[in-house]
Amino acid sequence: xxxxxxxxxxxxxxxxxxxxxxxxxxxxxxxxxxxxxxxxxxxxxxxxxxxxxxxxxxxxxxxxxxxxxxxxxxxxxxxxxxxxxxxxxxxxxxxxxxxxxxxxxxxxxxxxxxxxxxxxxxxxxxxxxxxxxxxxxxxxxxxxxxxxxxxxxxxxxxxxxxxxxxxxxxxxxxxxxxxxxxxxxxxxxxxxxxxxxxxxxxxxxxxxxxxxxxxxxxxxxxxxxxxxxxxxxxxxxxxxxxxxxxxxxxxxxxxxxxxxxxxxxxxxxxxxxxxxxxxxxxxxxxxxxxxxxxxxxxxxxxxxxxxxxxxxxxxxxxxxxxxxxxxxxxxxxxxxxxxxxxxxxxxxxxxxxxxxxxxxxxxxxxxxxxxxxxxxxxxxxxxxxxxxxxxxxxxxxxxxxxxxxxxxxxxxxxxxxxxxxxxxxxxxxxxxxxxxxxxxxxxxxxxxxxxxxxxxxxxxxxxxxxxxxxxxxxxxxxxxxxxxxxxxxxxxxxxxxxxxxxxxxxxxxxxxxxxxxxxxxxxxxxxxxxxxxxxxxxxxxxxxxxxxxxxxxxxxxxxxxxxxxxxxxxxxxxxxxxxxxxxxxxxxxxxxxxxxxxxxxxxxxxxxxxxxxxxxxxxxxxxxxxxxxxxxxxxxxxxxxxxxxxxxxxxxxxxxxxxxxxxxxxxxxxx
Amino acid sequence: xxxxxxxxxxxxxxxxxxxxxxxxxxxxxxxxxxxxxxxxxxxxxxxxxxxxxxxxxxxxxxxxxxxxxxxxxx
Numbered sequence: 001x002x003x004x005x006x007x008x009x010x011x012x013x014x015x016x017x018x019x020x021x022x023x024x025x026x027x028x029x030x031x032x033x034x035x036x037x038x039x040x041x042x043x044x045x046x047x048x049x050x051x052x053x054x055x056x057x058x059x060x061x062x063x064x065x066x067x068x069x070x071x072x073x074x075x076x077x078x079x080x081x082x083x084x085x086x087x088x089x090x091x092x093x094x095x096x097x098x099x100x101x102x103x104x105x106x107x108x109x110x111x112x113x114x115x116x117x118x119x120x121x122x123x124x125x126x127x128x129x130x131x132x133x134x135x136x137x138x139x140x141x142x143x144x145x146x147x148x149x150x151x152x153x154x155x156x157x158x159x160x161x162x163x164x165x166x167x168x169x170x171x172x173x174x175x176x177x178x179x180x181x182x183x184x185x186x187x188x189x190x191x192x193x194x195x196x197x198x199x200x201x202x203x204x205x206x207x208x209x210x211x212x213x214x215x216x217x218x219x220x221x222x223x224x225x226x227x228x229x230x231x232x233x234x235x236x237x238x239x240x241x242x243x244x245x246x247x248x249x250x251x252x253x254x255x256x257x258x259x260x261x262x263x264x265x266x267x268x269x270x271x272x273x274x275x276x277x278x279x280x281x282x283x284x285x286x287x288x289x290x291x292x293x294x295x296x297x298x299x300x301x302x303x304x305x306x307x308x309x310x311x312x313x314x315x316x317x318x319x320x321x322x323x324x325x326x327x328x329x330x331x332x333x334x335x336x337x338x339x340x341x342x343x344x345x346x347x348x349x350x351x352x353x354x355x356x357x358x359x360x361x362x363x364x365x366x367x368x369x370x371x372x373x374x375x376x377x378x379x380x381x382x383x384x385x386x387x388x389x390x391x392x393x394x395x396x397x398x399x400x401x402x403x404x405x406x407x408x409x410x411x412x413x414x415x416x417x418x419x420x421x422x423x424x425x426x427x428x429x430x431x432x433x434x435x436x437x438x439x440x441x442x443x444x445x446x447x448x449x450x451x452x453x454x455x456x457x458x459x460x461x462x463x464x465x466x467x468x469x470x471x472x473x474x475x476x477x478x479x480x481x482x483x484x485x486x487x488x489x490x491x492x493x494x495x496x497x498x499x500x501x502x503x504x505x506x507x508x509x510x511x512x513x514x515x516x517x518x519x520x521x522x523x524x525x526x527x528x529x530x531x532x533x534x535x536x537x538x539x540x541x542x543x544x545x546x547x548x549x550x551x552x553x554x555x556x557x558x559x560x561x562x563x564x565x566x567x568x569x570x571x572x573x574x575x576x577x578x579x580x581x582x583x584x585x586x587x588x589x590x591x592x593x594x595x596x597x598x599x600x601x602x603x604x605x606x607x608x609x610x611x612x613x614x615x616x617x618x619x620x621x622x623x624x625x626x627x628x629x630x631x632x633x634x635x636x637x638x639x640x641x642x643x644x645x646x647x648x649x650x651x652x653x654x655x656x657x658x659x660x661x662x663x664x665x666x667x668x669x670x671x
Numbered sequence: 672x673x674x675x676x677x678x679x680x681x682x683x684x685x686x687x688x689x690x691x692x693x694x695x696x697x698x699x700x701x702x703x704x705x706x707x708x709x710x711x712x713x714x715x716x717x718x719x720x721x722x723x724x725x726x727x728x729x730x731x732x733x734x735x736x737x738x739x740x741x742x743x744x745x
Contacts, residue, residue: 058700062693091726092702239705243688246699250707267727277713286716380731384717387733486694486736488701491722491729 001159002049002076003042006069006100007084008093009055010373010492012112016084016142017052018504020152025508042152051078057092059099061209064419073103074196079159080106082151087117087124087139088269088493090261094253095246097133101165102200106158107135110151114139116493121264129260134166143498168199170252175236176244179206182229190216206230206241273373273493280374286381293374294400297365301358302404302435309357314350321346336540339533348525351580352518355407355627356510362401362408363509364502369397371497376489383487389469390476392487395425399468402432403461406628407517410635411509424472424480426635427645430624431468433461436581440619443585447600448612456613460620467621467656513631520630528579544591549575563618563654564611564661574618580625610668614661621653672744674709675721675737682710683742690739702726703740 005020007013017025021040038052053072054065061067073081083100085093101107109130117124130137136154140147171177183202191198194215204212205226218226230241237244279285300306321342328338369375379393386393394416401409409429416422441460445453531549533541541547553572560571569591576587589595592602607615623629623646633642677683685707688698702725703709712729713722720733 058696060693060696060700062696089726089728092728095700095702242696242699243704247704250702250704270727273729274712281713281715281722283716376731380715380720380722381717383731383733384715384719486697486732487720488694488697488730488732488736490701491731 001047001079001156002051003080003082003155003159004051004053004073004076004078005082005084006053006073006096007055008057008086008089008096008490010490011055011084011086011089011093012142013052013055013084015498015501016082016110016112016140016148017050018498018501019142019145019148020050022504025504045152048156050082057096059096059204060207061211067211070103073100073105078105080108080155082108082110082155084110084112084142086113087111088113088120088267090124091250091253091257094256095249098170098249098252099200099203101133101135102168102197102203104164104197104200106161106163107165108151108155108158109133109135109137110142110147111137111139112142115141115144115146116269120266120268120270122267123262123264125260125262129256132256132260134168143496171248172251175233176248179229179233183226186222186225187216187218190218190222203245206233207245208241269493269495276494277377281377281381286377290378290381293369294397297362298400298404301361301365301408306358306361309361310354313353313357317346317350317353321350336533340529343533344526344529347529348522351525351627352514352521355405355517356513358405359408359411359513360506360510362404362412363506366397366412367502367505368497371495371501373492373494376491379487379489380491387487389472390480391421391424391428391472395421395428398425398429399432402429402434404435406430406432406434406624407631410628410631411513413635420480423636423641424475426632427475428468428472430628430649431464431471431621433464433620434581434624436625437619439582440577440584441616443600444603444607444612444616447604448607448609456616460616463617464620471652517627517630517634520633521627524579524626528576528583544593550591559654560618562661563657564614564665565607567606570606570615574622577619578623578626580627581619584619610661610664613664614657617660618653618657621649621656623649672742673738674711674723674740674742675734677711677742677744679711679714681744682708683744684708685740686743687741688739689741690736694736695739698732698736698740701730708745709740709742 005013005017017038017040020042022043025038025040039049040052042048042050051072053069056063056066056069059066059070061070072078081100081103083097085097097109111124111126114124124139126137126139136158138147138151138154140151142148169177171180180199180202183205184198187201187205188198191201196212196215201212201216205216213223233244234240237247239247280289324346325338325342328341366375369378375394375397378397381393382396383393386395395413398409398412398416401412406429409432410426413422413425413429416425438457441457442453445456449456528549531552532544532547534548535541535546536548536551544550550568550572553570553575554568556575557566557568557571560566569588572591573584573587577584585596585599588603589599592599594602629642629646632645633639636642636645672683674683674685685703685705687705688695688703690698707725709723709725711721712724715721715731720731721737722729722731723737724730
């Protein structure tokens with residue numbers, strides 16, 4: 001059997017999903033939309049599956065998440081629906097419930113966070129509550145796994161008996177009631193033909209759901225009748241159609257809660273959250289705290305834990321590679337095959353795995369930020385400056401992570417609520433100079449700018465961020481104009497994250513990254529190896545200059561002349577940099593046939609300080625690496641858009657570097 | 672008076688919710704309808720957005736959007 005899980009954001013839906021399924025989850029895409037779906041078998045039940053629908057507050061045709069929920073329930077015919085409701089925020093959560101109940105499928109209400117509710121001295125008369133809503137209500141505590149077994153049992157029972165929600169009429173007699181019933185009556189036949197519950201269709205029609213209206217294939221006469229009865233309702237109750245229906249739902253909820261919910265004297269969790277917020281969103285403390293938290297995450301991810309794990313993994317792979325190398329030498333294998341295995345295969349696996357610790361550690365912190373409720377506060381605090389460039393507060397986190405590594409930064413855009421913000425932020429993160437570029441800056445800055453290295457590095461970082469901001473500003477006024485979703489967001493109470501959810505998420509992210517990025521990064525590494533080791537006639541090369549890669553570098557060299565550098569070895573290094581930015585410096589070493597110690601002297605002859613700076617600007621702005629391209633493609637879910645982004649980055653880098661070089665040349669000519 | 676002009680921590684009742692398109696629907700869905708009690712709990716450090724309390728939970732919205740909510744202080 002197949003069950004659907006629906007509920008508000010912050011209602012503990014993901015935690016419940018993890019409790020129901022454990023780690024036996026699989027990610028897929030809902031048909032026709034770019035939103036990811038998660039489905040999993042219920043623990044211990046091989047044949048019963050639960051699908052996690054996106055967290056929503058209402059069912060309107062304006063966001064893809066809401067359309068998806070509606071379509072899934074209407075057209076995929078789940079056997080039963082589990083609606084999770086946060087008992088501590090019951091009024092607003094029930095608003096969605098009332099709409100779900102109109103869809104007429106067997107529904108169980110999972111009343112979450114009952115421990116918190118009881119802890120603050122409140123209580124709910126479950127029996128009366130369940131009776132008024134006409135559906136079974138199971139009190140649960142998702143974080144502790146309480147009530148889950150009963151929830152599963154009830155859901156299964158309901159799915160087997162096909163027992164539908166009993167209560168339907170949430171409207172007390174009056175204009176709204178009359179209107180809904182009149183419209184229901186008019187569309188009944190059409191709705192039946194489309195197998196859409198007529199009550200649901202009627203309320204959505206009144207609310208102006210065009211997609212549904214079109215589907216019902218009503219004739220003009222019927223549409224006129226409907227419009228007439230809506231106008232009558234608006235006149236009689238003195239509200240427009242949307243407000244009238246929202247008012248009807250909240251009025252029913254108000255009455256229901258009045259009769260069944262006993263509010264305690266004090267709300268402990270809320271008061272605690274408000275105390276915490278005195279510091280975390282306080283006037284003078286909020287921004288320092290935010291910077292401190294980001295710095296901490298940065299430090300731990302890229303310096304302490306992540307780097308340590310990365311080094312450990314790298315050492316492990318190195319050791320394995322050496323072992324294999326030794327074994328292959330003993331076997332007297334063809335040197336070319338041996339090079340393929342060691343420099344190609346092992347290097348490929350190594351470069352994929354080197355990202356893994358960063359991703360896992362970073363997502364540990366991100367999920368803690370999200371689950372505790374602090375992420376919503378970050379959006380609250382940082383919204384004002386980001387709005388100026390057409391984004392909202394949440395985008396600040398992926399953008400800052402971009403200074404560490406573009407790959408996890410792009411993955412972090414998952415935490416953004418709207419598709420538009422997500423796309424914009426993904427395109428923006430590569431402008432933040434990642435840590436892998438530091439060795440290149442360091443080498444060049446030391447050679448050409450000596451004592452001013454730090455200043456040059458700072459200029460590069462600021463330049464990247466400033467250009468990114470500028471592009472976002474332009475983007476929000478051109479390609480991404482107009483369709484921003486309203487920034488109206490809940491600030492949930494602070495909560496301890498469920499460690500189980502965190503672990504499931506980490507496992508998910510790691511697996512996901514390996515599955516999807518592995519092939520691309522691995523193939524790219526093999527390709528670079530091939531280009532490095534063979535010449536145009538596909539013969540193994542004698543020295544570096546003959547290789548296909550160098551040939552390609554030579555071919556592209558004239559393109560870079562306007563930027564102030566025209567040596568094939570520099571272009572070749574840029575191509576190697578696509579595999580990983582670390583490869584730029586090592587590639588220079590190889591093609592110049594010098595040791596790393598001699599490299600500074602060697603490159604000094606190839607540049608003037610200005611052309612060296614122009615080279616660095618190009619390095620700063622052109623496509624980060626194959627891993628980031630693979631991640632971008634995965635998150636944008638569009639090969640074309642990714643290709644455009646990659647080409648765009650290279651062209652943009654060229655233009656800016658050219659601008660810097662030309663302007664610099666003009667300025668220098670005055671001295 | 673509109674919601675964005677309300678003094679901090681002053682309780683008020685919503686009289687009208689205006690605005691256009693998805694914004695208004697979102698306001699209504701989140702429970703900002705006539706008769707609902709709201710208070711401004713906090714203003715973000717840079718002066719915007721606002722944090723408001725209603726129906727036992729906290730919501731954040733921008734000043735420019737809060738202008739569409741007409742209230743009467745209690």
